[in-house]
Amino acid sequence: MEPSKVNELEQALTENALAFLRRSVEGIEGSPCNRDAEFAIVDLAVGVEVLLKARVLRHDWTLICADRAKKSEEQLERELLAGTAFTITPTSAVKYLAEEVGVDFKANGYDGRVEQVSKLRNRAVHFTLSQGPLPISVTVAYGRGLDFVLWFLGSEFRDSAPGRTANLVEDFIEDLTAVVGEINDFVVEREKSVAANIRAIERCLTCPRCDRRAVSFTERDPIRCAFCLWNPADGEIAAAEYVSEVLGTNQYRTVKGGEEWPVHECLSCGELAMVQGIEDLGEDPGDAGSLNCDGYVAPHWGCFSCRMSAGYPEVDRCSRCDQPTTQGGDDGTSICSECWAEVLKSD
Ligand SMILES: [Zn+2]
Ligand SMILES: [Zn+2]
Ligand SMILES: [Zn+2]
Structure with missing residues:
Protein backbone atom coordinates (compact mmCIF):
# COMPACT_ATOMS: atom_id res chain seq x y z
CA MET A 1 0.00 0.00 0.00
CA ARG A 190 -14.54 5.88 48.36
CA GLU A 191 -11.21 4.75 49.82
CA LYS A 192 -11.59 7.20 52.68
CA SER A 193 -15.15 6.21 53.44
CA VAL A 194 -14.46 2.47 53.61
CA ALA A 195 -10.96 2.56 55.10
CA ALA A 196 -12.18 1.66 58.59
CA ASN A 197 -14.27 -1.26 57.23
CA ILE A 198 -11.27 -2.60 55.33
CA ARG A 199 -9.00 -2.29 58.36
CA ALA A 200 -11.54 -4.24 60.38
CA ILE A 201 -11.41 -7.27 58.06
CA GLU A 202 -9.76 -10.14 59.90
CA ARG A 203 -8.62 -12.22 56.97
CA CYS A 204 -8.20 -10.41 53.72
CA LEU A 205 -7.72 -11.36 50.06
CA THR A 206 -7.15 -9.28 46.94
CA CYS A 207 -10.32 -8.48 45.05
CA PRO A 208 -10.45 -9.66 41.42
CA ARG A 209 -12.57 -6.68 40.44
CA CYS A 210 -10.92 -3.68 42.08
CA ASP A 211 -7.48 -5.14 42.80
CA ARG A 212 -7.53 -4.07 46.43
CA ARG A 213 -6.93 -6.18 49.48
CA ALA A 214 -10.48 -5.78 50.69
CA VAL A 215 -12.21 -9.16 50.33
CA SER A 216 -13.08 -10.73 53.65
CA PHE A 217 -12.44 -14.45 53.81
CA THR A 218 -13.95 -15.89 56.96
CA GLU A 219 -16.16 -18.88 57.60
CA ARG A 220 -18.70 -16.56 59.17
CA ASP A 221 -19.36 -14.17 56.28
CA PRO A 222 -19.92 -14.64 52.56
CA ILE A 223 -17.17 -13.55 50.15
CA ARG A 224 -17.51 -9.84 49.61
CA CYS A 225 -15.29 -6.88 48.78
CA ALA A 226 -15.54 -3.97 51.19
CA PHE A 227 -14.28 -1.52 48.58
CA CYS A 228 -16.17 -2.35 45.39
CA LEU A 229 -18.84 -4.61 46.90
CA TRP A 230 -17.91 -7.54 44.65
CA ASN A 231 -20.46 -10.11 45.63
CA PRO A 232 -20.00 -13.31 43.61
CA ALA A 233 -23.03 -15.52 43.01
CA ASP A 234 -21.39 -18.61 44.50
CA GLY A 235 -18.10 -20.14 45.59
CA GLU A 236 -17.26 -21.71 42.25
CA ILE A 237 -17.69 -18.44 40.39
CA ALA A 238 -15.71 -16.60 43.06
CA ALA A 239 -12.84 -19.12 42.91
CA ALA A 240 -12.65 -18.99 39.11
CA GLU A 241 -12.61 -15.20 39.05
CA TYR A 242 -10.01 -15.02 41.82
CA VAL A 243 -7.72 -17.52 40.10
CA SER A 244 -7.83 -15.84 36.72
CA GLU A 245 -7.69 -12.22 37.88
CA VAL A 246 -5.61 -12.29 41.06
CA LEU A 247 -3.38 -15.32 40.57
CA GLY A 248 -3.20 -14.60 36.85
CA THR A 249 -3.81 -18.18 35.71
CA ASN A 250 -5.11 -18.32 32.19
CA GLN A 251 -7.87 -20.90 31.77
CA TYR A 252 -7.23 -21.14 28.04
CA ARG A 253 -3.57 -22.03 28.59
CA THR A 254 -4.50 -24.61 31.23
CA VAL A 255 -6.76 -26.32 28.71
CA LYS A 256 -4.02 -26.29 26.08
CA GLY A 257 -1.57 -27.83 28.52
CA GLY A 258 1.32 -26.55 30.53
CA GLU A 259 -0.35 -24.62 33.30
CA GLU A 260 -2.58 -26.20 35.89
CA TRP A 261 -5.97 -24.73 36.80
CA PRO A 262 -5.57 -24.61 40.60
CA VAL A 263 -9.21 -25.11 41.60
CA HIS A 264 -10.12 -28.40 43.27
CA GLU A 265 -13.09 -30.05 44.87
CA CYS A 266 -13.15 -28.87 48.46
CA LEU A 267 -12.25 -31.50 51.04
CA SER A 268 -14.65 -29.89 53.46
CA CYS A 269 -17.77 -28.91 51.48
CA GLY A 270 -17.29 -30.76 48.18
CA GLU A 271 -17.76 -27.67 45.96
CA LEU A 272 -15.36 -27.03 43.09
CA ALA A 273 -14.04 -23.98 44.86
CA MET A 274 -10.87 -24.91 46.73
CA VAL A 275 -7.95 -22.91 45.41
CA GLN A 276 -4.35 -23.99 45.75
CA GLY A 277 -1.83 -21.19 46.19
CA ILE A 278 -4.19 -18.68 47.75
CA GLU A 279 -2.52 -15.50 49.01
CA ASP A 280 -1.50 -15.09 52.59
CA LEU A 281 -4.76 -14.22 54.30
CA GLY A 282 -2.99 -11.94 56.74
CA GLU A 283 -3.61 -13.93 59.88
CA ASP A 284 -1.89 -13.07 63.09
CA PRO A 285 1.39 -15.05 63.13
CA GLY A 286 0.76 -15.65 66.83
CA ASP A 287 -2.41 -17.60 66.07
CA ALA A 288 -2.45 -20.55 68.42
CA GLY A 289 -5.16 -22.32 66.42
CA SER A 290 -2.76 -23.48 63.74
CA LEU A 291 -2.49 -27.25 63.44
CA ASN A 292 1.18 -27.07 62.66
CA CYS A 293 3.27 -27.56 65.79
CA ASP A 294 6.15 -25.50 64.37
CA GLY A 295 4.00 -22.40 64.57
CA TYR A 296 2.23 -20.26 62.01
CA VAL A 297 2.09 -21.51 58.44
CA ALA A 298 0.37 -19.29 55.89
CA PRO A 299 -2.65 -20.99 54.34
CA HIS A 300 -1.95 -22.47 50.97
CA TRP A 301 -5.45 -23.74 50.30
CA GLY A 302 -8.67 -21.81 50.56
CA CYS A 303 -12.25 -22.70 49.64
CA PHE A 304 -14.39 -19.88 48.27
CA SER A 305 -17.52 -21.81 49.09
CA CYS A 306 -17.14 -22.77 52.77
CA ARG A 307 -14.08 -20.48 53.35
CA MET A 308 -12.09 -23.32 54.87
CA SER A 309 -8.37 -22.59 54.68
CA ALA A 310 -5.43 -24.85 55.30
CA GLY A 311 -1.66 -24.93 55.10
CA TYR A 312 0.56 -27.57 53.53
CA PRO A 313 0.80 -29.76 56.61
CA GLU A 314 -2.97 -30.11 56.72
CA VAL A 315 -3.74 -30.57 53.03
CA ASP A 316 -1.29 -31.96 50.49
CA ARG A 317 -1.48 -33.58 47.06
CA CYS A 318 -1.81 -37.36 47.09
CA SER A 319 1.53 -38.87 46.10
CA ARG A 320 -0.30 -41.42 43.96
CA CYS A 321 -3.21 -39.67 42.19
CA ASP A 322 -2.25 -36.02 42.84
CA GLN A 323 -5.66 -35.07 44.29
CA PRO A 324 -5.65 -32.89 47.41
CA THR A 325 -5.99 -34.90 50.59
CA THR A 326 -5.69 -34.64 54.35
CA GLN A 327 -4.60 -38.25 54.72
CA GLY A 328 -1.07 -39.58 55.06
CA GLY A 329 0.40 -43.05 54.73
CA ASP A 330 2.56 -44.87 57.24
CA ASP A 331 5.78 -43.36 55.92
CA GLY A 332 4.53 -39.76 56.21
CA THR A 333 3.89 -39.18 52.50
CA SER A 334 0.44 -37.95 51.59
CA ILE A 335 -1.97 -40.44 50.13
CA CYS A 336 -5.73 -40.11 49.74
CA SER A 337 -8.07 -42.68 51.26
CA GLU A 338 -9.06 -44.16 47.88
CA CYS A 339 -5.45 -44.70 46.88
CA TRP A 340 -4.65 -46.02 50.33
CA ALA A 341 -7.46 -48.56 50.03
CA GLU A 342 -6.08 -49.70 46.66
CA VAL A 343 -2.59 -49.99 48.08
CA LEU A 344 -3.92 -52.18 50.91
CA LYS A 345 -5.88 -54.29 48.43
CA SER A 346 -2.87 -54.92 46.19
CA ASP A 347 -0.62 -55.89 49.11
ZN1 LIG B 1 -13.24 -5.11 45.13
ZN1 LIG C 1 -15.38 -25.76 50.88
ZN1 LIG D 1 -4.88 -40.60 45.68
Missing part, protein backbone atom coordinates in the same frame (compact mmCIF):
# COMPACT_ATOMS: atom_id res chain seq x y z
CA GLU A 2 1.27 3.49 -0.81
CA PRO A 3 2.44 5.47 2.23
CA SER A 4 -0.15 8.20 1.59
CA LYS A 5 -2.95 5.63 1.69
CA VAL A 6 -1.60 4.10 4.92
CA ASN A 7 -1.49 7.59 6.36
CA GLU A 8 -5.09 8.29 5.38
CA LEU A 9 -6.22 4.99 6.79
CA GLU A 10 -4.47 5.69 10.08
CA GLN A 11 -6.17 9.08 10.25
CA ALA A 12 -9.56 7.52 9.59
CA LEU A 13 -9.04 4.84 12.25
CA THR A 14 -7.78 7.34 14.81
CA GLU A 15 -10.77 9.62 14.21
CA ASN A 16 -13.13 6.69 14.58
CA ALA A 17 -11.46 5.60 17.80
CA LEU A 18 -11.70 9.12 19.21
CA ALA A 19 -15.38 9.36 18.25
CA PHE A 20 -16.18 6.16 20.16
CA LEU A 21 -14.09 7.22 23.14
CA ARG A 22 -15.71 10.65 23.25
CA ARG A 23 -19.19 9.14 23.16
CA SER A 24 -18.13 6.74 25.90
CA VAL A 25 -16.93 9.51 28.20
CA GLU A 26 -20.08 11.55 27.57
CA GLY A 27 -22.22 8.53 28.40
CA ILE A 28 -20.56 7.83 31.72
CA GLU A 29 -20.62 11.41 33.02
CA GLY A 30 -23.15 12.49 35.58
CA SER A 31 -24.84 9.61 37.33
CA PRO A 32 -25.63 7.17 34.58
CA CYS A 33 -28.13 4.37 34.79
CA ASN A 34 -26.74 0.92 34.09
CA ARG A 35 -27.83 0.96 30.47
CA ASP A 36 -25.83 4.15 29.78
CA ALA A 37 -22.84 2.65 31.55
CA GLU A 38 -23.10 -0.52 29.49
CA PHE A 39 -23.05 1.44 26.24
CA ALA A 40 -20.20 3.59 27.55
CA ILE A 41 -18.16 0.47 28.33
CA VAL A 42 -18.77 -1.05 24.91
CA ASP A 43 -17.77 2.26 23.30
CA LEU A 44 -14.60 2.32 25.41
CA ALA A 45 -13.69 -1.21 24.30
CA VAL A 46 -14.33 -0.39 20.63
CA GLY A 47 -12.34 2.83 20.93
CA VAL A 48 -9.39 1.03 22.52
CA GLU A 49 -9.47 -1.70 19.88
CA VAL A 50 -9.49 0.73 16.96
CA LEU A 51 -6.79 2.90 18.53
CA LEU A 52 -4.50 -0.11 18.94
CA LYS A 53 -5.07 -1.05 15.31
CA ALA A 54 -4.32 2.47 14.13
CA ARG A 55 -0.95 2.30 15.90
CA VAL A 56 -0.13 -1.16 14.51
CA LEU A 57 -1.09 0.01 11.04
CA ARG A 58 1.36 2.94 11.24
CA HIS A 59 4.15 0.42 11.86
CA ASP A 60 3.14 -2.19 9.27
CA TRP A 61 -0.31 -2.07 7.70
CA THR A 62 -0.36 -5.78 6.80
CA LEU A 63 -0.12 -6.73 10.49
CA ILE A 64 -3.68 -5.68 11.21
CA CYS A 65 -5.02 -8.29 8.78
CA ALA A 66 -5.67 -11.49 10.70
CA ASP A 67 -5.37 -13.67 7.59
CA ARG A 68 -2.37 -11.97 5.98
CA ALA A 69 -0.47 -15.23 5.59
CA LYS A 70 -3.13 -16.61 3.25
CA LYS A 71 -3.64 -13.67 0.89
CA SER A 72 -1.67 -11.48 -1.48
CA GLU A 73 -0.87 -7.88 -0.51
CA GLU A 74 -3.15 -6.62 -3.28
CA GLN A 75 -6.06 -8.60 -1.93
CA LEU A 76 -5.41 -7.46 1.66
CA GLU A 77 -5.22 -3.85 0.56
CA ARG A 78 -8.46 -4.13 -1.37
CA GLU A 79 -10.26 -5.68 1.59
CA LEU A 80 -8.82 -3.22 4.08
CA LEU A 81 -9.86 -0.19 2.02
CA ALA A 82 -13.31 -1.68 1.45
CA GLY A 83 -13.72 -2.34 5.18
CA THR A 84 -14.21 -6.07 4.68
CA ALA A 85 -10.83 -7.23 6.01
CA PHE A 86 -10.77 -9.70 8.85
CA THR A 87 -8.66 -7.81 11.39
CA ILE A 88 -6.68 -8.81 14.48
CA THR A 89 -7.95 -8.96 18.06
CA PRO A 90 -6.94 -6.35 20.68
CA THR A 91 -4.76 -9.02 22.35
CA SER A 92 -2.83 -9.62 19.11
CA ALA A 93 -2.50 -5.88 18.61
CA VAL A 94 -0.95 -5.53 22.08
CA LYS A 95 1.41 -8.39 21.28
CA TYR A 96 2.59 -6.78 18.01
CA LEU A 97 2.96 -3.40 19.67
CA ALA A 98 5.05 -4.88 22.47
CA GLU A 99 7.18 -7.17 20.33
CA GLU A 100 7.55 -5.31 17.06
CA VAL A 101 6.99 -1.66 17.85
CA GLY A 102 8.55 -1.67 21.30
CA VAL A 103 5.62 -0.18 23.22
CA ASP A 104 6.46 -1.00 26.82
CA PHE A 105 3.08 -1.82 28.40
CA LYS A 106 4.69 -3.61 31.31
CA ALA A 107 7.21 -0.99 32.40
CA ASN A 108 4.48 1.63 32.33
CA GLY A 109 2.17 -0.46 34.50
CA TYR A 110 -0.36 -1.14 31.72
CA ASP A 111 0.31 -4.83 31.28
CA GLY A 112 -3.00 -6.69 30.97
CA ARG A 113 -5.02 -3.47 30.91
CA VAL A 114 -6.44 -4.06 27.41
CA GLU A 115 -7.58 -7.55 28.44
CA GLN A 116 -9.29 -5.99 31.46
CA VAL A 117 -11.20 -3.65 29.17
CA SER A 118 -12.25 -6.62 27.01
CA LYS A 119 -13.47 -8.50 30.08
CA LEU A 120 -15.38 -5.49 31.34
CA ARG A 121 -16.99 -5.19 27.92
CA ASN A 122 -18.03 -8.85 28.02
CA ARG A 123 -19.60 -8.36 31.41
CA ALA A 124 -21.45 -5.32 30.15
CA VAL A 125 -22.72 -7.08 27.05
CA HIS A 126 -23.85 -10.12 28.99
CA PHE A 127 -25.74 -7.79 31.33
CA THR A 128 -24.25 -8.93 34.58
CA LEU A 129 -24.02 -5.22 35.32
CA SER A 130 -27.78 -4.77 35.25
CA GLN A 131 -28.36 -6.13 38.72
CA GLY A 132 -28.70 -3.34 41.24
CA PRO A 133 -27.12 0.08 41.07
CA LEU A 134 -24.01 0.72 39.01
CA PRO A 135 -21.33 -1.17 40.92
CA ILE A 136 -18.34 0.77 42.17
CA SER A 137 -16.14 -1.95 40.68
CA VAL A 138 -17.41 -0.95 37.23
CA THR A 139 -16.55 2.69 37.79
CA VAL A 140 -13.10 1.70 39.00
CA ALA A 141 -12.49 -0.68 36.08
CA TYR A 142 -13.80 1.87 33.60
CA GLY A 143 -11.49 4.50 35.13
CA ARG A 144 -8.53 2.16 34.71
CA GLY A 145 -9.47 1.68 31.05
CA LEU A 146 -9.63 5.44 30.47
CA ASP A 147 -6.34 5.91 32.27
CA PHE A 148 -4.81 3.45 29.79
CA VAL A 149 -6.27 5.41 26.86
CA LEU A 150 -4.78 8.61 28.27
CA TRP A 151 -1.33 7.07 28.51
CA PHE A 152 -1.51 5.42 25.08
CA LEU A 153 -2.71 8.58 23.34
CA GLY A 154 -0.08 10.64 25.12
CA SER A 155 2.83 8.37 24.31
CA GLU A 156 1.90 7.01 20.88
CA PHE A 157 -0.29 9.67 19.23
CA ARG A 158 0.30 13.08 20.77
CA ASP A 159 3.53 13.82 18.92
CA SER A 160 3.14 11.44 16.04
CA ALA A 161 -0.50 11.40 14.93
CA PRO A 162 -0.72 12.29 11.25
CA GLY A 163 -2.14 15.54 9.88
CA ARG A 164 -5.43 16.82 11.19
CA THR A 165 -5.81 14.08 13.80
CA ALA A 166 -3.03 15.67 15.89
CA ASN A 167 -5.42 18.44 16.98
CA LEU A 168 -8.23 16.01 17.71
CA VAL A 169 -5.88 13.95 19.86
CA GLU A 170 -4.70 17.05 21.71
CA ASP A 171 -8.26 18.22 22.47
CA PHE A 172 -9.38 14.81 23.56
CA ILE A 173 -6.38 14.35 25.90
CA GLU A 174 -7.38 17.57 27.61
CA ASP A 175 -11.01 16.48 28.13
CA LEU A 176 -9.98 12.99 29.14
CA THR A 177 -7.56 14.26 31.78
CA ALA A 178 -10.47 16.01 33.48
CA VAL A 179 -12.70 12.91 33.42
CA VAL A 180 -9.94 10.58 34.64
CA GLY A 181 -9.25 13.10 37.41
CA GLU A 182 -12.93 13.05 38.46
CA ILE A 183 -12.99 9.28 38.57
CA ASN A 184 -9.75 9.23 40.56
CA ASP A 185 -11.27 11.71 43.04
CA PHE A 186 -14.31 9.47 43.34
CA VAL A 187 -12.02 6.49 44.06
CA VAL A 188 -10.09 8.45 46.70
CA GLU A 189 -13.37 9.45 48.39
